[in-house]
Every structure is written in structure tokens, then in C-alpha cells.
Amino acid sequence: MFGPPGSGKGTYASRLSEELTIPHISTGELVREEIRNQTETGREIESYSKSGRLVPDEVIGKLLENRISQADCAKGFILDGFPRTVTQAEVLERISGPDVVVNLDVPDDVILERLSTRQTCGKCGAIYNERSLKSKAAGICDKCGGQLRKRDDDQPSVINERLKVYAVQTQPLLNYYHKKGIVRNLVNKEASAPPDKVVREILRILKAEQHV
Ligand SMILES: [Zn+2]
Numbered sequence: 183m184f185g186p187p188g189s190g191k192g193t194y195a196s197r198l199s200e201e202l203t204i205p206h207i208s209t210g211e212l213v214r215e216e217i218r219n220q221t222e223t224g225r226e227i228e229s230y231s232k233s234g235r236l237v238p239d240e241v242i243g244k245l246l247e248n249r250i251s252q253a254d255c256a257k258g259f260i261l262d263g264f265p266r267t268v269t270q271a272e273v274l275e276r277i278s279g280p281d282v283v284v285n286l287d288v289p290d291d292v293i294l295e296r297l298s299t300r301q302t303c304g305k306c307g308a309i310y311n312e313r314s315l316k317s318k319a320a321g322i323c324d325k326c327g328g329q330l331r332k333r334d335d336d337q338p339s340v341i342n343e344r345l346k347v348y349a350v351q352t353q354p355l356l357n358y359y360h361k362k363g364i365v366r367n368l369v370n371k372e373a374s375a376p377p378d379k380v381v382r383e384i385l386r387i388l389k390a391e392q393h394v
Contacts, residue, residue, distance in 0.1 A: 183262050184356070185286030186348045188293040188300070188341065189370070190377060193309060194286070195262040197381045202394055204257050209264040212245045213237070243273040250278055258394075266351060268358050282393050283359045284384055287369045290345055296374075297341050301330040314374040366391075 185191035199206035216224030265271040299312040305328025
């Protein structure tokens with residue numbers, strides 16, 4: 183699942199995962215779990231980040247390979263946050279390349295509006311939106327009762343910079359998958375489009391091509 187920051191890809195990926203009963207794998211979460219459990223790889227990753235070095239793609243690749251080899255991935259899985267570069271895509275190709283890349287194509291002004299109304303639970307990280315995905319009680323997380331807040335990096339100037347970085351980083355990667363003919367664009371121009379509607383559209387694309 184590809185999409186710029188604020189495209190809602192994490193939300194859609196987790197709903198699709200429920201819908202298709204296949205795991206939603208976030209490499210960020212895999213890394214945090216290794217560190218939490220203080221595994222050998224977790225300590226290795228910590229030593230990279232403490233010294234300000236990037237975690238090598240092969241290390242992330244190994245984590246991913248372990249995760250994908252588990253029984254619950256036999257029917258498939260949804261990747262979110264990986265790959266981010268062509269080198270990572272090549273690592274993934276050696277493990278299990280994607281059948282389809284869903285590319286969420288969202289105009290910058292829509293992202294700006296969505297991120298500036300985004301709320302995150304300070305306790306469990308669940309994401310809400312003041313317009314499109316309201317919590318049941320204002321300012322309170324439905325899942326854990328934690329306080330909702332706005333993130334510092336959801337300021338317009340920071341968002342614009344992140345979008346620029348994303349576009350530059352992602353273009354070569356999209357070209358890589360375009361050449362394989364597996365990119366499916368999903369244009370979403372509505373800032374307050376309900377997540378269910380977007381997920382239904384993604385499912386329609388996947389079913390039409392018999393991926394699911
Ligand atoms: Zn919460």
C-alpha cells in the first residue's frame with residue numbers, strides 16, 4: 183500500500199486486513215516490537231539508531247522474511263511502510279514481491295486539510311479525524327480512553343516539506359513497479375471521504391483482478 187503521509191494508508195490497510203483476514207504488516211511496528219522484546223536484531227537496530235546510522239535494508243528484510251514465513255501470511259499480507267526505496271523493493275522481491283501495488287493518489291491540498299484535522303491517541307496511537315473519522319466522545323479514544331491530540335509534525339509547513347520529500351523518494355519506486363505493470367492508482371480527492379468508501383473501492387479493484 184503506497185501513499186503520501188496523510189493519505190490514510192495505515193487506516194485503509196488495517197481495515198482491509200480485517201476485511202480479507204490477512205495480516206497488515208507495518209515494518210515500523212516490526213522494528214518497535216524487536217526493540218521492545220530486546221531480541222538480538224532489536225539490539226542491533228538500537229545500536230544503529232543510537233549512532234545515527236540508518237538500519238540496513240537487509241536487517242529489515244530479515245525481519246520481514248521471518249514475519250512473512252509465519253502461517254497467518256500463507257493467504258497473503260498487506261505491507262505498509264515498506265519498501266520506500268528501489269533497493270528495498272529488490273530486497274522484498276527476493277522474499278516475496280507484491281502482486282499488486284495500490285497507490286493512493288491524493289492531491290496535496292486534500293492532504294493538508296486532512297492532516298490539519300487529524301487527531302492521534304496519545305496512549306495507543308489510534309488515528310481519528312475531526313471531520314471524517316470522529317471519536318465517539320470528543321477528544322477521547324474509542325479504543326483505550328486515551329486523550330486525543332494533534333501531532334507537532336501536522337503543521338502546514340512541515341506537511342508541505344514531508345510531501346516534497348515523499349514525492350522525490352517515491353517516484354523511482356513507483357517507476358520500478360510501473361515497469362512490472364502492477365501499480366493501481368486510486369485517486370481520492372475528497373478530504374473527508376469515509377474510510378469505508380475508500381476500502382470498498384480498493385476491494386473492488388482487487389476483486390476485479392482476482393487478487394482476492
Ligand atoms: Zn487509544
